[in-house]
Amino acid sequence: MASDSKSRILLVALAVCAVCAVLVSVAAVGLKPRQEVNQRMDKLRNILDAGGLLSPGVDVADTYNRSVRAGFVRLSDGSWLEKPDVPGGVTPEAFDFQRLAMRAGTGRALAPAEDPSGLKRIPRFMPVFVVEDDAEKPVRLILPVVGKGLWSTLYGFLAMDPDLRTIRRLIFYDHGETPGLGGEIDNPRWQEKWDGKLAFGEDGRIRIAVLHGSVQADDPLARHHVDGISGATKTTQGVQSMVRFWLGGNGYGPFLSHAAKEGLHVTR
């Protein structure tokens, strides 16, 4: 075969493709365990952040193990669920929202009227995380929240005081909104605006809302209102729907009522 013949060129190209395919596959398979460990650590880091426990140089795994209690709650009645019935098992830290929502036994469909966040299906149970102080007193409740933004599904954590009314933090660990527009939900300056906002009114109704614009000084509901983000109205509307959904009757509402009576001690 001549060195510049068509079949020779084709053969070399195929050989290069085959070698590259093998290299990529080996790298993907070989790095998967490390990726899973990194994903888990990232989740723990975000839980610590939501819990007010993240500081530079902190030992993430150690702080998580010392200060955070995690358990599962049944969304239908808000009771603790000691061992979810999932083939292969599940832990609060490795909870896969979409997988559990899609399976018939572990998820359920939402009717359009009860689905302001566009999720279509949700799991029947969710993990919750409670930060405890050195005396094992609950100091913060962290609820995983999921909802649709403009382009993508937003995954985050909503952290509240033990009064189960005061929001301390809302952060996102995964979304695909546009950087500089919807992506500004990750901006610490916007996240700070949630600190101290009241999720519920005196009557127990959900009052938290994200405005289109800024909260005015004379707004009588200022404690319930959060500034919008200009150029990201659709995303922030999604955030509002998401937070309100998860605080409501199809989300953690029954659990919050249960916790108000029984306290926040995790049963696992």
Ligand SMILES: Cc1cc2nc3c(=O)[nH]c(=O)nc-3n(C[C@H](O)[C@H](O)[C@H](O)COP(=O)(O)O)c2cc1C
């Ligand atoms: C390329 C592109 C990306 C956009 N990304 C977002 C986004 O991530 N979130 C969002 O709410 N709006 C996004 N928008 C803007 C919306 O389409 C819409 O114009 C905007 O929500 C209007 O909100 P405003 O009243 O805050 O300007 C994007 C627009 C363009 C052209």
